[in-house]
Amino acid sequence: MTTKSLGNPFDGDQSLIHAKTCGCPQCKPGQHESTEPVMEVRPTTVPATGAPAIDAPADSEAMMDRAIESAVVRSVFGHNDHSRRSFMKMMGAGAAAALLGSVFPMDKAKAAVKESLGKLEKTKLNVGFVPITCATPIIMAHPMGFYERYGLDVTVTKTAGWAVARDKSLAGEYDASHMLTPMPLAMTMGAGSTPEPFIMPAVENINGQAIVLHVDHMDKRDPKQWKGFKFGVPFEYSMHNFLLRYYLAENGIDPDKDVQIRVVPPPEMVANLRAGNLDGYLSPDPFNQRAVWEKVGFIHMLTKDIWEGHPCCAFACSQKFATENPNTYGALLRAIIDATQYSNNPENRKEISEAIAPKNYLNQPVPVIQQVLTGYYADGLGEVQNVPDRIDFDPFPWHSMGVWILTQMKRWGYIDGDVDYKGIAEQVYLAGETGKLMEQMGYAAPDKTYKTHTIMGKTFDPASPEEYARSFAIGRV
């Protein structure tokens, strides 16, 4: 089991980030052994005598202790590993631990977290993912040891598409899965599948998609020229579909009459674009950047320019799994929140790109993934763009986002009749619980679950969803 990220947070020689240039004893064994004495006051169960230089926690109990220590110490230093290390070097580990212990009840914190977690009902879990950059937190949590930190042995399984992810989740083959934010809503309501209550405790990523057009259309940057185009989206119940429809409709193009929108699996997008079978698509990365890399397409616009901070993919599981395995579910969610927050930090993005690019995960060239995650990319139009929040990671599942998705499902006729917008959003998107958990883990969480969103300059007020759904000139209601 890798416990690399669980280095002793009181050790100034040890990096907790383990970036590429990391010089900690663990990354460069034998280069400089820690001369720091093993600290005495450290209130853990790790035996103080004979601890190896690398100082890895001995068992899962100790690992949990270490994870909590690490979280507390990290949050004291504002998650800046550099300042933590220089502080520890200056103070010495023992003194630092004692000092921190005097102001922060470390023992109590550990007991509290362990109590709230309890014994894990199940440690071997199957989590599915579709190989796109939106799945970054779910994927990187595996090579970078975030699941292990919470005592979980997770197998992340690559899934061929969302319909299969949905079916495998419904069949119980996956304990939890990467999904699209509208999917758990649709599954709960039984739109496109048998109804089965699903919950979405965390948003996986925000932003992170783009509209890509074929290089032949470089002179057609105005959507009004797009009549007759064939577009690809990866799934019916996806933000891709709803954002593309929204963008087209705002520009006076009826997405059902003036253009054709086809469901095309992401890997087929580039091939279809090259073959001229599609004129463009709104798809998840890396297939936008991949089209540029393959010189068949250009990035017309990022979806963040349609709706800054829109939700994209989700981490979801069945209600049943969460109720039957509350502690496992809690540990898994904590790992995901941690991984999402870690992905959120732009400093970690390069390192993450390298961790998730191999065959076992995304199976893509590192430079493509890096351009997506860092937002420093070639747009296919001859310019190098620098948009650090091209894709971003924020786990908080706003209820208002759920309501917006439902208004669009209503608008385009995916659901009809009276829709209990707030009721469904609150049943599926667990904003309240996730917020509490985030605070417990030392992350800032919003104190409300609804807010207004601005989409292409228009304000969406979650208080009156039905009026909003009917307010558009182009729509099916």
Added chain:
Amino acid sequence: MASLNVRAALLSFTFLVLALGLWEMATQPPEAEAAMTEYERLMGGADQESRVPPPSAVIKLAWTELSNPFYDAGANDKGIGIQLAYSVYRVLTGYLAAMAIALPIGFLIGMSPLMYKALNPYIQVLRPISPLAWMPLALFIIQDSDASAIFVIFICSIWPMLLNTAFGVANVRQDWVNVARTHELSPVKTALTVILPAAAPTILTGMRISIGIAWLVIVAAEMLVGGTGIGYYVWNEWNNLDLASVIFSILMIGVVGMLLDLALGKAQRLVEYKE
């Protein structure tokens, strides 16, 4: 003058060299230009332009893959040998299950014209259904992706075996059955000692067609459900638009398919008889 076989082999080899040579020449990467700008670097440089890989790249990749075919680097990254083993396992499981059902039922409807007429409409409707059409239904009902893949193999390889068995059994020469009757053999004994050997070549032909279909189906099924197998391997490399790997896996699929067919061909020769 060398024998026909030697000349054929030489000619085959010449064709191969010619084809590979033309392919290699047609797919040379463009000349690398001077220092790249930042934009060009982010675009993947000049040589990344999407094109079909030359055979040398495919052979190089085949060498690396085949020199370590059984590595296991996590749930989604296993060697080509392991992937092929998964596929062969699924194909054989589904195929054997189909055999266990197709042969007895084929026998039954071959011996009884009544059963043949009664069951034929169903067989004719079910036979032309594509494997991928079964997949969503299988996933929904069986609720297990591995079992669903095996089920799809089963349902698609059952029909040729069933029909050929029925045909073979129905067309056993009446004289032989009459001879058995004059010897007062029991129906079971007649079936086993007279009809089965007589119909065996036709039955084996059906089995040979079935294994070919099963191998065609598995790639499509695994592409859909993912996880393991040669179909998943193709899909995963497609995901990366890595044509060299795709070509390599297509060749591997061809080779294994040929081996399966050869095995059944050998079995067929064992049961042949001369009239």
